[in-house]
Amino acid sequence: MHFTSERRHDDGVLERDFTLGDIPGTLWTPASATASSPAPLILVGHPGGLDRMRSRLTGRALRSVADGFAAVTVELPGSGDRPRDPAIEQARAELRGAIQAGEPVSDDIVDRLVLPLVELAVPEWQAVMDAVLGLPEIGGPVGYSGGVISIGVRLALVEPRVRAAVLFAGSYIPRAIHEEARRVTIPLHVLLQWDDENNDRQAALDLFDAFGSEEKTLHANMGGHAGVPEFAGDAAAQFFTRHLS
Amino acid sequence: MHFTSERRHDDGVLERDFTLGDIPGTLWTPASATASSPAPLILVGHPGGLDRMRSRLTGRALRSVADGFAAVTVELPGSGDRPRDPAIEQARAELRGAIQAGEPVSDDIVDRLVLPLVELAVPEWQAVMDAVLGLPEIGGPVGYSGGVISIGVRLALVEPRVRAAVLFAGSYIPRAIHEEARRVTIPLHVLLQWDDENNDRQAALDLFDAFGSEEKTLHANMGGHAGVPEFAGDAAAQFFTRHLS
Numbered sequence: 199m200h201f202t203s204e205r206r207h208d209d210g211v212l213e214r215d216f217t218l219g220d221i222p223g224t225l226w227t228p229a230s231a232t233a234s235s236p237a238p239l240i241l242v243g244h245p246g247g248l249d250r251m252r253s254r255l256t257g258r259a260l261r262s263v264a265d266g267f268a269a270v271t272v273e274l275p276g277s278g279d280r281p282r283d284p285a286i287e288q289a290r291a292e293l294r295g296a297i298q299a300g301e302p303v304s305d306d307i308v309d310r311l312v313l314p315l316v317e318l319a320v321p322e323w324q325a326v327m328d329a330v331l332g333l334p335e336i337g338g339p340v341g342y343s344g345g346v347i348s349i350g351v352r353l354a355l356v357e358p359r360v361r362a363a364v365l366f367a368g369s370y371i372p373r374a375i376h377e378e379a380r381r382v383t384i385p386l387h388v389l390l391q392w393d394d395e396n397n398d399r400q401a402a403l404d405l406f407d408a409f410g411s412e413e414k415t416l417h418a419n420m421g422g423h424a425g426v427p428e429f430a431g432d433a434a435a436q437f438f439t440r441h442l443s
Numbered sequence: 444m445h446f447t448s449e450r451r452h453d454d455g456v457l458e459r460d461f462t463l464g465d466i467p468g469t470l471w472t473p474a475s476a477t478a479s480s481p482a483p484l485i486l487v488g489h490p491g492g493l494d495r496m497r498s499r500l501t502g503r504a505l506r507s508v509a510d511g512f513a514a515v516t517v518e519l520p521g522s523g524d525r526p527r528d529p530a531i532e533q534a535r536a537e538l539r540g541a542i543q544a545g546e547p548v549s550d551d552i553v554d555r556l557v558l559p560l561v562e563l564a565v566p567e568w569q570a571v572m573d574a575v576l577g578l579p580e581i582g583g584p585v586g587y588s589g590g591v592i593s594i595g596v597r598l599a600l601v602e603p604r605v606r607a608a609v610l611f612a613g614s615y616i617p618r619a620i621h622e623e624a625r626r627v628t629i630p631l632h633v634l635l636q637w638d639d640e641n642n643d644r645q646a647a648l649d650l651f652d653a654f655g656s657e658e659k660t661l662h663a664n665m666g667g668h669a670g671v672p673e674f675a676g677d678a679a680a681q682f683f684t685r686h687l688s
Contacts, residue, residue, distance in 0.1 A: 420656075
């Protein structure tokens with residue numbers, strides 16, 4: 199993990215860009231985090247394209263940091279400046295083609311787009327955890343926040359350091375991930391934008407129903423994909439505080 | 444409005460039983476409520492049977508009172524010791540018969556059970572508001588909290604003093620109420636128990652979808668009818684604080 203830039207906010211929050219191998223990312227640490235009182239960690243997930251998403255990701259990260267968490271995000275495989283995977287790009291093109299033609303998106307396309315992304319991204323998130331939790335001022339339980347929801351499902355299932363997750367509802371869930379969801383047991387807080395132009399509401403409700411977790415909560419709000427209201431962010435923050443602090 | 448008993452809690456909360464005409468009820472007032480700083484009011488709705496429901500209703504009322512609200516509940520028409528309406532009782536018997544026989548409950552039964560209850564209960568809630576808001580220490584906006592959801596929908600539509608509502612999802616929504624829901628515009632916070640043995644999940648989702656309100660939020664949690672988790676009550680309380688304080 200190689201820090202490439204560092205910025206100290208007025209409230210003491212430390213924001214550091216880094217690279218981990220060839221993966222770029224940003225780490226936010228609250229002033230309260232010290233080796234004797236390490237901050238728990240939130241993984242800030244997103245659909246890819248760090249630069250495009252930066253203002254929203256920074257807002258989400260700082261919301262968590264205000265509650266005493268460290269927060270980290272990294273670029274997804276095949277997004278931003280990272281090399282593209284030809285097979286994934288082919289599936290992405292087929293997905294766009296189907297949507298533009300008004301045709302249903304086949305399970306096969308979804309599998310070929312999302313499953314390889316999950317296979318690539320989950321070990322990277324685990325490497326990020328290894329590196330960030332190696333810092334003396336960061337430790338303790340980890341929460342995953344965001345989409346890609348299939349990545350969140352897999353992490354929730356296979357990574358014991360992830361103890362709670364705020365998942366952003368999405369469509370295009372591979373059937374295998376839907377089955378994995380039944381075996382997830384950590385507390386979940388699922389955010390659904392009721393009129394999300396990018397998402398299939400019923401698919402989101404079906405996935406919520408499938409989760410095996412004893413504590414799972416669905417918060418549905420009005421507005422489109424990027425219109426999550428501030429009070430919904432507050433509720434998600436309270437969920438993490440309840441489970442990770 | 445005739446107070447029949449009075450009890451002062453250790454934290455200064457005043458709990459008073461009353462009758463309004465032949466309607467029994469209970470009013471809770473925070474110590475902070477004075478004529479110069481009147482408390483906004485929460486109407487604590489329920490499916491009927493004050494005595495049976497008392498511990499849960501008291502818990503909900505005191506949660507609101509802790510946030511500075513007054514809270515009031517009254518017996519529903521035809522419940523507790525109040526006289527039964529023969530037509531409603533006939534429809535209730537038909538509903539039970541259909542459920543026990545494993546038959547679908549017809550729209551006609553739902554209409555004959557719920558619509559007369561709404562017609563009776565809504566003017567009573569309005570009379571309760573008139574009386575309680577006439578007390579010097581209570582004033583300002585009103586919130587409705589609870590079931591019967593059809594009563595909440597009608598109140599949200601016709602009663603301008605009700606500025607926000609926490610609605611407990613329920614089945615057996617008359618078609619006319621579903622249509623009224625489209626014209627509701629006040630902020631809504633809908634609680635759905637995902638595995639509620641008494642309720643039809645899809646009917647609840649359809650009603651949520653129908654509401655015309657620009658701000659509406661659905662909070663779905665695990666557990667059965669009476670198993671609303673404490674954090675869901677906290678979120679509902681925050682909703683009222685956001686809109687009524």
